Amino acid sequence: KNEVEQSPQNLTAQEGEFITINCSYSVGISALHWLQQHPGGGIVSLFMLSSGKKKHGRLIATINIQEKHSSLHITASHPRDSAVYICAAIPSYNTDKLIFGTGTRLQVFP
Amino acid sequence: GAVVSQHPSRVICKSGTSVKIECRSLDFQATTMFWYRQFPKQSLMLMATSNEGSKATYEQGVEKDKFLINHASLTLSTLTVTSAHPEDSSFYICSARAGRAIETYQPQHFGDGTRLSIL
Numbered sequence: 001k002n003e004v005e006q007s008p009q010n011l012t013a014q015e016g017e018f019i020t021i022n023c024s025y026s027v028g029i030s031a032l033h034w035l036q037q038h039p040g041g042g043i044v045s046l047f048m049l050s051s052g053k054k055k056h057g058r059l060i061a062t063i064n065i066q067e068k069h070s071s072l073h074i075t076a077s078h079p080r081d082s083a084v085y086i087c088a089a090i091p092s093y094n095t096d097k098l099i100f101g102t103g104t105r106l107q108v109f110p
Numbered sequence: 111g112a113v114v115s116q117h118p119s120r121v122i123c124k125s126g127t128s129v130k131i132e133c134r135s136l137d138f139q140a141t142t143m144f145w146y147r148q149f150p151k152q153s154l155m156l157m158a159t160s161n162e163g164s165k166a167t168y169e170q171g172v173e174k175d176k177f178l179i180n181h182a183s184l185t186l187s188t189l190t191v192t193s194a195h196p197e198d199s200s201f202y203i204c205s206a207r208a209g210r211a212i213e214t215y216q217p218q219h220f221g222d223g224t225r226l227s228i229l
Contacts, residue, residue: 040223041222045217045220097156098156100153100154
């Protein structure tokens with residue numbers, strides 16, 4: 001079993017829909033990244049959080065440390081949000097590491 | 111802020127060629143840089159971690175003589191794939207992190223990656 005699990009693996013949505021991507025982890029963490037990988041391969045760090053909730057534009061990330069679970073929400077989704085979304089945990093035992101989830105491939109259709 | 115530039119974005123070359131990939135932090139000092147490899151539809155796999163002025167720490171199974179990493183300054187790290195062969199074809203991506211704080215984790219900032227194709 002992977003230390004970081006993401007669901008769903010693939011997600012399609014119509015423009016305007018509310019999107020939720022889930023991430024569960026089984027290790028103690030210092031923090032958790034949400035990353036966006038575009039079709040060309042470049043990766044953008046969307047959030048890094050260790051507690052509570054963060055919001056940036058239409059993106060919201062939450063984390064529940066007790067339940068070892070994080071979610072990424074996209075409100076009013078748009079075709080330009082189409083990408084692979086990856087959660088990556090920074091384990092407490094080695095903060096030089098990132099333990100990556102398998103990614104969620106999101107396609108938003110107009 | 112926190113921009114990481116990786117160059118080149120794409121390389122196509124013949125088997126036996128050595129290829130150098132550069133990773134620069136443009137607006138911050140990167141104490142630590144990371145090199146990852148990614149196969150199609152798979153997660154990133156950490157190859158090595160380098161701290162400025164020190165030898166890189168390679169992950170198990172990564173040949174250090176094959177993948178030479180240099181981190182000579184706080185803004186530049188290079189990965190050289192020596193005598194590249196078709197099996198080295200992959201997507202390579204670097205990331206950079208400021209500081210070496212233990213109490214406050216600094217995030218990794220990623221480059222746009224280099225797609226390497228060896229013919």
